[in-house]
Amino acid sequence: MRAAAVLAAAACAACVSAPAPDGSCRRDDTVEAACATVADGGTTAALGLVGYACTGNARPDDHRSYVQGVPQGIICADRPAAADGGGAATTQAYCCTAAITPCAPDPVAVCDPGTTAYRCLDVNRPESYNPAIHCGQGVKAADTVDFCCSGSPLPPGCGENDGLGCSGGLIGWTCPPGAVPRGQDLLANKSRADQYNLLCGIGTPAPNPKYVNYCCYPPAQVPPGGSCVEDLQVPGCASGRFGFACYGPDLPSDDYPPMRCPEPGVAGKSSAGYQATLYCCDFE
Numbered sequence: 001m002r003a004a005a006v007l008a009a010a011a012c013a014a015c016v017s018a019p020a021p022d023g024s025c026r027r028d029d030t031v032e033a034a035c036a037t038v039a040d041g042g043t044t045a046a047l048g049l050v051g052y053a054c055t056g057n058a059r060p061d062d063h064r065s066y067v068q069g070v071p072q073g074i075i076c077a078d079r080p081a082a083a084d085g086g087g088a089a090t091t092q093a094y095c096c097t098a099a100i101t102p103c104a105p106d107p108v109a110v111c112d113p114g115t116t117a118y119r120c121l122d123v124n125r126p127e128s129y130n131p132a133i134h135c136g137q138g139v140k141a142a143d144t145v146d147f148c149c150s151g152s153p154l155p156p157g158c159g160e161n162d163g164l165g166c167s168g169g170l171i172g173w174t175c176p177p178g179a180v181p182r183g184q185d186l187l188a189n190k191s192r193a194d195q196y197n198l199l200c201g202i203g204t205p206a207p208n209p210k211y212v213n214y215c216c217y218p219p220a221q222v223p224p225g226g227s228c229v230e231d232l233q234v235p236g237c238a239s240g241r242f243g244f245a246c247y248g249p250d251l252p253s254d255d256y257p258p259m260r261c262p263e264p265g266v267a268g269k270s271s272a273g274y275q276a277t278l279y280c281c282d283f284e
Contacts, residue, residue, distance in 0.1 A: 023056020024054065024056070026054075028052055059076060059094065061076045069143065074097045075133060079094060101126075103120040157179055159173065159185065173213070177210065199217040201215050203232065228244045228251070228279075245277070247276050260284050
């Protein structure tokens with residue numbers, strides 16, 4: 001995930017545009033009418049959304065540009081085709097912003113299937129421009145923030161749980177299977193999520209077997225030059241301990257001072273599938 005609407009000055013030599021897609025998009029009034037239903041009954045005009053129907057792999061936001069590193073584009077939420085014939089089975093519907101935004105799709109970023117990567121210039125999340133879209137936690141780059149977004153709600157997240165008895169300095173979270181605590185789970189404080197990274201220990205089964213409990217260290221952004229990242233699948237790392245995959249010579253304790261790693265690292269592959277040195281550490 002770490003690392004896009006055409007400008008009026010089309011002759012700008014600093015502009016970089018995406019290649020032409022296989023397919024085409026057209027304005028669709030039926031889709032546009034459905035776009036008005038995605039945000040508490042607001043009208044399409046008030047929401048600033050335009051409806052499109054696209055064939056092939058074309059998207060309305062394919063006409064994106066980066067001008068001296070600044071993204072310029074529209075933000076499009078994928079929607080089901082209209083049930084009354086507004087789109088054939090091979091047609092994908094989108095609700096898009098009418099105006100150019102400082103966000104644009106990033107074709108090289110990695111997101112989960114079913115989501116689209118967006119890169120935004122400022123602290124405003126894509127939802128602030130397009131209320132039909134749902135985005136996960138942002139990942140900050142040098143001057144931009146990357147997001148993975150979808151027109152469908154993202155899977156259920158985790159909730160804070162102060163009753164887990166986590167050690168001082170750690171925050172308790174309870175999650176459904178397959179989810180891990182993320183800053184985006186702050187809900188009302190979601191705008192803070194892009195600066196709020198959680199470093200979590202290996203999960204412990206909750207009394208209700210449908211959930212998993214975690215104790216997490218909040219201010220855990222990888223420091224500049226650091227190469228150790230959270231890895232919840234380090235072999236043999238017991239519940240409550242903290243697993244890491246390090247892609248460079250530094251140790252987890254170098255990047256996260258509260259961590260102590262009594263055992264030496266072991267060469268292996270991270271849960272992301274890359275060669276790394278794996279550590280199992282304790283929070284002190």
